Amino acid sequence: MKQERDIVCRCEEVTREEIMEAIRLGDDSLDAIKKRTRAGMGFCQGRTCKRLIAQILSAYYHLPVDQFLPGSIRLPIMPIRLSLLAETVDGAVESEEGGEVHAPDSH
Amino acid sequence: MKHYDVIVVGAGPAGLGAAIEAGRQGAKVLLLDENDRPGGQLFKQIHKFFGSREHYAGTRGFAIGRQLLQEAEEAGVEIHLGRRVWGIFPDGSVTAANDTESVRYQGSYLILATGASENALAFPGCTLPGVMTAGAAQTFANVHHVLPGQNIVMVGSGNVGLIVTYQLLQAGANVKAILEAAPKLSGYAVHAGKVRRAGVPVLLSHTVTRAMGDGSLEAVEIAQVDEHFAPIPGTEQVIPCDTLCLAVGLTPRVELADVSGCDLVWSGPLGGKLPRHNRHMESSRSNILVAGDLAGIEEASTALDEGRLAGTRAAYRLGLLDVGTYEGRRAEIQGRLDRLRQGPFGEKRRRAKEEVWKA
Secondary structure, three states: OOOOOOEEEOOOOEEHHHHHHHHHOOOOOHHHHHHHHOOOOOOOOOOOOHHHHHHHHHHHHOOOHHHHOOOOOOOOOOOOOHHHHHOOEEOOOEOOOOOEOOOOOOO | OOEEEEEEEOOOHHHHHHHHHHHHOOOOEEEEOOOOOOOHHHHHOOOEOOOOHHHOOOOEHHHHHHHHHHHHHHOOOEEEOOOEEEEEOOOOEEEEEOOOOEEEEEEEEEEEOOOEEEOOOOOOOOOOOOEEEHHHHHHHHHHOOOOOOOEEEEEOOOHHHHHHHHHHHHOOOEEEEEEEOOOOOOOOHHHHHHHHHOOOOEEEOEEEEEEEOOOOOOEEEEEEEOOOOOEOOOOOEEEEOOEEEEOOOEEEOOHHHHHOOOOEEEEOOOOEEEEOOOOOOEOOOOOEEEOHHHHOOOOHHHHHHHHHHHHHHHHHHOOOOOHHHHHHHHHHHHHHHHHHOOHHHHHHHHHHHHHHHHO
């Protein structure tokens, strides 16, 4: 069986060694590590790896883990196609049957 | 723009409880969920709940889910599914998208019931197919009726690890061991008893150190850990298996609360950073309430009642309830929550909750 990599951020395939190297280069926050390695910038937006990286930082700096969480969170909080983002419509949505159920209020 | 009295994000037990209570008082309620069906984790819960009758003791999770959906319908709650809420803006508007459109909604009150996500562990081989969270295994088995594998190792002896182990056994899998990093079991004795009677070994002070396999999981290496949870060299053993389930805790999903400006506080016993809130479930933002696992990891029954508290509070602040009726209703729900937070496990959560209220 081949040796498996020790991946911490699976969306961006960032390994524990890459995280440790970033910390050795002076990164002391989730945001700094994210900017250097892309850890936390993938599809799940750090939902899986942020806590793990915070634990690594906590062990390295001997500081409580909560000091490193939750890192900066920005809109949109989950992946969305740019075309949809640009064309966000007001309140009229289709019902489950596919028919229009709510006319948008005038404003 | 479409305007609602109350917009609830998340249709698990907390969100359903909130929507039902606000709707019953006459509020115009919108309930949004990213999944294609409501109920959150309830529909994965095939076991009977315990507690008292008012907490649906003896009823299986999915049946509670069905009953809540019916109550929501009777309360006139509008439910939009398959919509991922991606933003909350300073004017209070909420934006949600599916694959074809993104929609903006406006609400007077916003109740966040976004739940929790499962914690992960990182170790060599953790991305091999066959390594998954316990919740994923439960979705495989209980929702899609597919066994994730035949020979399973579970990491974590909390209630999730114990319940999922038992359900995988019931579904015909062989659970080879439960690993627990702590020196004692962390779940309820009633769940632990079931898996022990079924003969599943529980290895205390043990964790997984490596997953191995060519293309998919074939074995895991485990090791004993010291009091700092560090693996002790020389104690490694290899267990052949095709599935490794991680049941190592939950983290409140605070993204929406954070971007909408709610203050966060840390509570270890409640799962991590969570929105600071008072006993009325109001966050630090005046029109945003929180409930359920987002407000601290507990259980489905506490989530439901916290949702009911939040929904009732929103209805009161909308002027739909007089103060006397509100106080009566609040005391009734709070009484149930207090009873759920009794016993050695509940007591710890109750104290942690009080710390949050004081923060």
